[in-house]
Amino acid sequence: MSNYKLATINQQFIAETIARTGSEQLLEKAGRNFVGLYNEEENWYIPLRASLSKKSPEGSHFDTPFTTTNKHFRRPGLDFQKALYVPGNMITEIRNTLPMEQSKFILEHQEEIQSTFENYVMSIENLEPESNAYQFSTVPLFPEGIEKIQK
Numbered sequence: 122m123s124n125y126k127l128a129t130i131n132q133q134f135i136a137e138t139i140a141r142t143g144s145e146q147l148l149e150k151a152g153r154n155f156v157g158l159y160n161e162e163e164n165w166y167i168p169l170r171a172s173l174s175k176k177s178p179e180g181s182h183f184d185t186p187f188t189t190t191n192k193h194f195r196r197p198g199l200d201f202q203k204a205l206y207v208p209g210n211m212i213t214e215i216r217n218t219l220p221m222e223q224s225k226f227i228l229e230h231q232e233e234i235q236s237t238f239e240n241y242v243m244s245i246e247n248l249e250p251e252s253n254a255y256q257f258s259t260v261p262l263f264p265e266g267i268e269k270i271q272k
Contacts, residue, residue, distance in 0.1 A: 206266025
């Protein structure tokens, strides 16, 4: 994997995906920071969270710990459940202004993050569509992205 990149997702893509899927889970994604993986054409973008939920299913996130006194960073990490598969022309790359320790951690663990994310994506097939773990994930909204990982 090449170096990861930070990005925000174009509001047009969010609106079009909501119209296509009927899923309003994407409404809160505008303005969120994402870590981009894979290539320059189409990518999976995984949202950065300042506080991952302790209730999230095992394997659905990747902690990116770092030392901080900032009370907003309780359990920082990447939330695989809310990942989006986005064409490269629908993102805006942003400067990496992450805390230095967190940025270094992500850079040093890119391959592990990608592998863990791919395992999460592949696990979606084993979930019942009625389950909360399936219903709260945005990954099933992007079968073309799942297909890319299956190859």
